[in-house]
Amino acid sequence: MKKRAAAGGGKEAAGIVTAVYETLYDRFGPQGWWPVTAGGETEARYSGGPVCDGQRFEVAAGAVLTQNTSWANASRAVGNLVRRGALDPESILSMDVRVLAELIKPSGYYNRKAVILKELAACFPPRAEITRESLLAVSGIGPETADSIMLYAFGEPFFVVDAYTIRVFSRIGLIVPGECYENVRTFFEGNLPADAGIFQEYHALIVKVAKEFCRRKPLCGGCPLNPHCGRETA
Ligand code: SF4
Structure with missing residues (x-):
C-alpha cells in the first residue's frame, strides 16, 4: 500500500x-482502563473508573508507578501501599521516603518514584487546584503522565x-x-x-x-x- x-x-x-x-x-x-482497588481489596480491577478522591489519587499514583515499567509491576507496588494502608496523600506525605521507596520497589526506579509520589501527594486534594499545568510542575511528571492523570483520574479529555x-x-x-x-x-x-x-x-x-x-x-x-x-x- x-x-x-x-x-x-x-x-x-x-x-x-x-x-x-x-x-x-x-x-x-x-480494555478496562484504569483499574483501581475497592473495599479493602489489594488487587486493582476495572469497575468503571475512579469514583472518589481516594481512587483518583490511586490512579495518579499508579500513573507515576507505571513509568518505565509494566502495569503488572506497578500493580504490585500499588498492592503493597494498600496493604500498608498508605495509598492516600496524607500517609505518603508523612511516611519516611526510604520506607515509601521500599514499598514501591516492584515498580523500579523506586527511590526517584518515592520522591515524585511525595510531591504529587502534596497536590491532592483539593481537586479544584489540580490542572495539567500543576501536574507538569511536579518534578518527574511529564506530559504523558500528566495527561494520564487528567484523563483517567479526572475524566478530562x-x-x-x-x-x-x-x-x-x-x-x-x-x-x-x-x-x-x-x-x-x-x-x-x-x-x-x-x-x-x-x-x-x-x-x-x-x-x-x-x-x-x-x-x-x-x-x-x-x-x-x-x-x-x-x-x-x-
Ligand atoms: S499498524 Fe503496524 S502491525 Fe498493523 S499493519 Fe500497520 S505496521 Fe503492520
Whole structure:
C-alpha cells in the first residue's frame, strides 16, 4: 500500500482516526482502563473508573508507578501501599521516603518514584487546584503522565500519547516519526470528539494493538489495522 503523507488534520485524517478507533474497538472490545482497588481489596480491577478522591489519587499514583515499567509491576507496588494502608496523600506525605521507596520497589526506579509520589501527594486534594499545568510542575511528571492523570483520574479529555501511539500512527502514515508530544496530542484531540470516554478507550486500544501486532518487528499479516495502514511492507 502506498504511504500517505503525514496529515495534520482535515476530513481524511479525521476519518482515518475514527476508522482506526472503530476497527480496534470492534476487534478488541473495551480494555478496562484504569483499574483501581475497592473495599479493602489489594488487587486493582476495572469497575468503571475512579469514583472518589481516594481512587483518583490511586490512579495518579499508579500513573507515576507505571513509568518505565509494566502495569503488572506497578500493580504490585500499588498492592503493597494498600496493604500498608498508605495509598492516600496524607500517609505518603508523612511516611519516611526510604520506607515509601521500599514499598514501591516492584515498580523500579523506586527511590526517584518515592520522591515524585511525595510531591504529587502534596497536590491532592483539593481537586479544584489540580490542572495539567500543576501536574507538569511536579518534578518527574511529564506530559504523558500528566495527561494520564487528567484523563483517567479526572475524566478530562486530554489524549495520552506514548511510544506505542507514535509507532502505530507513524506506520499508518498519519504522524511524522519524531513528531513532538504536543503536536501529536493536539492532532488526536483535533480529529476526535472531546469525549474522555473515547480518549480513555482509544489510548488503551493503541497499547493493545502495539503489543499484539505493531511490535518493533510488526506482525502485519493478522493486524486489524492493515486496511488502514500506509506501511510500505504491510
Ligand atoms: S499493519 Fe503492520 S505496521 Fe500497520 S499498524 Fe498493523 S502491525 Fe503496524
